[in-house]
Amino acid sequence: MTDAQTSIDSQxxxxxxxxxxxxxxxxxxxxAIISHPDAGKTTLTERILRAGGxxxxxxxxxxxxxxxxxxxxxxxxxRDRGISVVTSVMTFEYGGCVxxxxxxxxxxxxxxxxxxxxxxxxxxxxxxxxxxxxxxxxRKLFEICRMRDIPIVTFINKMDREAQDPFALLDEISSSLAxxxxxxxxxxxxxxxxxxxYDLRKKIVRPAGLNLEQSDARMVQLGEDLELxxxxxxxxxxxxxxxxxxxxVFFGSAMKEIGVTDLLDALVEFxxxxxxxxxxxxxxxxxxxEMTALVFKIQANMDPNHRDRIAFARICSGRLSRGxxxxxxxxxxxxxxxxxxxxxxxxxxxxxxxxxxxxxxIPNHGTLRIGDTLTENEALRFTGVPHFAxxxxxxVRLDDAMKAKKLRQALxxxxxxxxxxxxxxxxxxxxxxxxxxxxxxxxxxxxxKGEYGVSIGFDSTPFSLARWITGDRAKxxxxxxxxxxxxxxxxxxxxxxxxxxxxxxxxxxxxxxxLKFHDIKQIG
Ligand code: GDP
Numbered sequence: 001m002t003d004a005q006t007s008i009d010s011q012x013x014x015x016x017x018x019x020x021x022x023x024x025x026x027x028x029x030x031x032a033i034i035s036h037p038d039a040g041k042t043t044l045t046e047r048i049l050r051a052g053g054x055x056x057x058x059x060x061x062x063x064x065x066x067x068x069x070x071x072x073x074x075x076x077x078x079r080d081r082g083i084s085v086v087t088s089v090m091t092f093e094y095g096g097c098v099x100x101x102x103x104x105x106x107x108x109x110x111x112x113x114x115x116x117x118x119x120x121x122x123x124x125x126x127x128x129x130x131x132x133x134x135x136x137x138x139r140k141l142f143e144i145c146r147m148r149d150i151p152i153v154t155f156i157n158k159m160d161r162e163a164q165d166p167f168a169l170l171d172e173i174s175s176s177l178a179x180x181x182x183x184x185x186x187x188x189x190x191x192x193x194x195x196x197x198y199d200l201r202k203k204i205v206r207p208a209g210l211n212l213e214q215s216d217a218r219m220v221q222l223g224e225d226l227e228l229x230x231x232x233x234x235x236x237x238x239x240x241x242x243x244x245x246x247x248x249v250f251f252g253s254a255m256k257e258i259g260v261t262d263l264l265d266a267l268v269e270f271x272x273x274x275x276x277x278x279x280x281x282x283x284x285x286x287x288x289x290e291m292t293a294l295v296f297k298i299q300a301n302m303d304p305n306h307r308d309r310i311a312f313a314r315i316c317s318g319r320l321s322r323g324x325x326x327x328x329x330x331x332x333x334x335x336x337x338x339x340x341x342x343x344x345x346x347x348x349x350x351x352x353x354x355x356x357x358x359x360x361x362i363p364n365h366g367t368l369r370i371g372d373t374l375t376e377n378e379a380l381r382f383t384g385v386p387h388f389a390x391x392x393x394x395x396v397r398l399d400d401a402m403k404a405k406k407l408r409q410a411l412x413x414x415x416x417x418x419x420x421x422x423x424x425x426x427x428x429x430x431x432x433x434x435x436x437x438x439x440x441x442x443x444x445x446x447x448x449k450g451e452y453g454v455s456i457g458f459d460s461t462p463f464s465l466a467r468w469i470t471g472d473r474a475k476x477x478x479x480x481x482x483x484x485x486x487x488x489x490x491x492x493x494x495x496x497x498x499x500x501x502x503x504x505x506x507x508x509x510x511x512x513x514x515l516k517f518h519d520i521k522q523i524g
Pocket of ligand 1 (some may be wrong): 036037038039040041042043044144157158160161178183253254255256
C-alpha cells in the first residue's frame with residue numbers, strides 16, 4: 001500500500017451508527033455471471049431466480065416474447081442475433097440476503113459495457129462448461145475481474161453430460177488462469193448418472209433426499225475421490241478468496257437444477273458484501289451513513305413511448321431514499337431524486353429506499369453520464385470506470401443532408417450512453433465514431449434510424465488507432481498546431497490523437513517524449 005493510499009484511508013468517515021443501514025449492507029450481495037457463450041449463463045440465471053422465489057419472472061430472462069418485441073427497434077438486433085445487449089439488473093431474496101444480479105451483455109463486441117458493469121459488482125460467478133473447460137471469453141472476463149481483484153466463485157456446469165474429469169478441470173483453472181482453486185463440492189456420479197453433490201465443508205450430500213447405497217458405484221467413486229481431494233487440494237481460505245486469489249469451485253447442472261443452491265448458499269455465507277470504493281480523494285466505506293452512488297451505465301429510449309434516459313447508479317454507501325436531494329459532483333449542481341427506480345429484469349418499480357450494493361435507475365435528460373458520482377453533499381469522484389481506445393474508427397455518412405443537426409444531437413446522446421465513442425476532428429471534418437467491435441456500428445445505425453429517424457452509412461477513415469493525450473499544456477498546444485489533421489476532441493472535449501498505424505503511433509510517441517498517449521481513459 002502506498003503512503004498516499006494510507007493517508008487516503010485514514011481520512012475515511014466512521015461507520016454508520018444506524019443499525020438498519022449496517023444490517024441492510026451486510027445482507028447485500030451484488031454479483032455478475034461471467035462465461036463464454038453457451039456455457040449456461042442464461043439457464044443458471046433462470047434457476048437462480050427461481051431459487052430466489054422469482055419464478056414468475058424467471059422466464060423473462062430469455063423471453064423473446066411480445067413485450068420485448070414492442071421495445072425500441074434496435075432490440076431487433078438483439079433478437080435476431082440471440083444476444084443480450086442490454087444490461088439489466090435482477091433483484092431477489094435468498095437465505096436472508098438481498099441479491100442484485102447484474103446481467104452482462106453476452107457478446108464480445110460489448111466488452112466496454114461489460115467492463116463497466118463489472119465495476120459495479122462485488123463478486124462474480126464464473127460459469128464453465130464441464131466438457132469445454134476455460135474458453136476465450138471466460139478468460140477475457142476473468143482478466144477484467146482480476147484487474148479489480150473481484151472475488152470469483154466458479155460453477156462447473158453441464159455435469160449431467162460427458163465432462164472432463166473434475167481433477168483435470170480444477171487443474172486447468174489453476175494453471176490457465178493462475179488462480180488457486182479449492183473444490184467446495186464434489187460431483188456424485190458422472191454424465192447420465194450425475195445425481196447430486198457432496199459438500200466438502202459441511203460433509204453432507206445434496207439434494208437432501210438423495211439416498212444412495214454405500215455399494216452404489218457413484219458412492220464408491222466419491223469415497224475414492226474424497227481421499228485424493230483431502231490429500232491433494234487446499235482448503236478454502238476466506239482471505240485469499242476476498243483478495244481474488246482463490247476460487248471455490250462448485251459442480252452442477254443448471255439444467256437439472258443440481259448444485260444451484262450450493263452456489264447460492266455459499267454466496268450467502270461468504271459472498272462479499274458491498275466493497276469499499278476509491279475516489280480521487282479518499283476511500284468510501286460501504287457502511288458510511290452518507291449516500292454515495294456511481295453511474296456505471298446509461299440506457300436511452302428503453303421505452304420508446306417515453307423517450308426516457310435512465311442512468312444506472314450503484315449505491316456505494318449509505319441509504320438512498322426517494323425525494324432526497326443529491327449533489328452531482330461533475331456539474332456541481334444539486335437535484336431532487338423524485339423517481340429512482342428498481343429494475344427487475346425488464347420491469348421496473350419506484351424505489352422508496354435502497355442501500356449500498358443496490359442498483360437504481362435514475363431517469364434524466366442527459367445530465368447524468370457514465371462515471372458520474374452522486375452524493376448528499378461531499379464533492380467526491382469515484383475512480384475506476386474506464387473508456388477503452390476504440391479499435392475501429394469510421395466516419396459517419398449522412399444520407400439526408402437536411403438532418404445534419406438531428407444527427408449531431410443523436411450522436412451526442414448515443415455517445416453519452418456509451419453506444420459508441422464520438423470524436424470531433426479539429427479540422428472541422430465530419431465526426432468519427434469509434435467502437436471496440438463492429439456490432440456496435442450495427443447498433444448505432446439501427447438506433448439512429450429507429451429512434452431518431454436518421455439514416456446513415458459509414459465511410460472508412462485513414463485512422464486505425466486513437467489515443468488520449470495528456471501532458472504540459474503549452475507542449476500540447478504546439479503538438480495540436482502541428483498535427484491538426486490527426487487531432488480530435490472526445491465527448492468531454494479531451495484531446496485525442498488519431499494514428500494511421502501502430503508504426504505512426506510509435507513514431508509520434510518517440511518524437512513527443514513530453515506527452516503521454518493513453519489507450520485507456522479514466523472517467524468520473
Ligand atoms: P448461455 O449462452 O451461456 O446463456 O447458455 P444457455 O443457458 O443458453 O445454454 C446453452 C445451451 O446449453 C442450451 O441449449 C441449454 O439448454 C444447455 N444447457 C445449459 N445448462 C445445461 C446443463 O446443465 N446441462 C445440459 N445438458 N445442458 C445445459
